[in-house]
Amino acid sequence: MDTTRYDVVIIGGGATGLSAATTLARALRSVLVIDSGTPRNAPAAGVHGFLSRDGLNPRELLSIGRSEVTSYGGTVLDGDAVSARRTPSDFEITLEDSRRFLGRRLLVTTGLTDELPPIPGLGEQWGKGVVHCPYCHGWEVRGQRIGVLGTGPLSTNQALMFRQWSPEITLFLNDTVEPTDEEWEKLAARSVQVVDGAVASVDAVDGVLTGVTLRVGPQFSVAALAVGSRMEARSALLESLGLPSQVHPSGAGRFIETDAVGGATAIPGVYAAGNVTNLMAQVITAASEGVMAGARINADLIDEETRWAVEGRFGPFSAASEAAVSNMVLGERAHGIAR
Known part of the structure; x- marks a missing residue:
């Protein structure tokens, strides 16, 4: 086992985890980021x-973020964390290859998984011709013929949302959506075409989306297809600590519950931020939540270290190490180095 004791171990090196790591490293904290290399938005072009x-x-965004973390003294490690356990004074993280690391605090920013209906061709187009968020993709498909694949009660709202970006919207009910009388009125008022029947396939030619084929009926030509995925928090590590995921109030999936500011969970010393706790967060929102979580964790550590000082002890630090940090900072100031 690696005997280095980090102030904070962060599981997940996306925008959330790297933003938190940068915040903590700039606060002179020892930080380890463990990342499995499977970002949610990997299929997207930008x-x-x-x-x-x-x-x-x-x-490329993550590569820039990693460089920023390491420039402040943080460490980024490629690996898949599979379990965590509480020791008397730390959290012990075990990787798939059996490597283990210790952290005084644990921040989980593992994001979520988008679960799609098992329709042939749908997964292959995910992040390309198949999109989900109008604010993420609406501009790129503006003015084109856009289909909306019915996956549940939220699909009607998704069709009305995408209507802002194009006058040609087709909602495929897909045997999963039953609009209310009020929703039928809204769809008609916004000239949204509604097609009944189950979808058999999502079609493409040379990797480019061309249309949607019904099980019984014709093929419909669309240039883009919006689908509301079921969003499932990547919560296995937190569940190994006894933190089960919860059903989201919207019905869109499952998430890990935290407090409103800084991502504290029900287990002291364990934090979560980004899509693992906020299913709807876009990249910039997730990055902001990482900054907030980093600041919250640093404040928690300061409180702990202040208690140690009042009690006349240094906790995990020695007087020599405290002096070394002070001398480093004073030396940089003397040479005009700004942190």
Whole structure:
């Protein structure tokens, strides 16, 4: 086992985890980020709605984020964390390859998994011709013929949302959606075409979406297909600590419940942020939640260290290590180095 004791171990190296790590590293905390390399938005060509980073490839965004973390002394490790347990003074994290690491605090930013209906061709187009969020993808498909695949009660609202970006919207009920009388009125008022019957396949030619075929009936030509996925928090690590996921009030999936500010869970010392707790968060929102979680964790550590000082002890630190940190900071100031 790695005997290095980190102030904070972060599981998940997406926008949330890297933002938290940068915040903590800038606060002179020792931080380890463990990342499995499977970001939710990997199939997408670019990130949108992120000021100054619009259109940037998701993996390039993460590469920049990793560099920022390491520039402040943080560590980023490729690996898949499979379990965590509480020791008398730490959290012990075990990776799939049996490596183990210790952290005084644990932050989980593992995101979520989008579960799609088992329709042939749908998964292959996910993040390409098949989209989900109008604010993430609406501009790119504006003015085109857009289909909306019925997956449940929220699909009617999704069709009305995408109507903002195109006058040609077709809602495929897919034997899963039964609009209310009020919803039928809204769909008609907004000139949304409604097609009954189950969808048999999502069709493409040379990797480009071309249409939707019904089990009984014709093929419909669409340039983009919106679908509301079922969003399931990647919560296995938290569940290994005794934190089960909860059904989201919207019915859109399952999430981990935390407090309103900073991502504290029901287990002291364990935090969660980003899509694992906020299913609807876009990338920029998730990054912001990472900053807030980092600041909250740092405040928690400060409180703990202040208690130790009042009690006349240094906790996990020695007087020598405390002096070394002080000398490092004073030396940088003397040479005009700004942190």
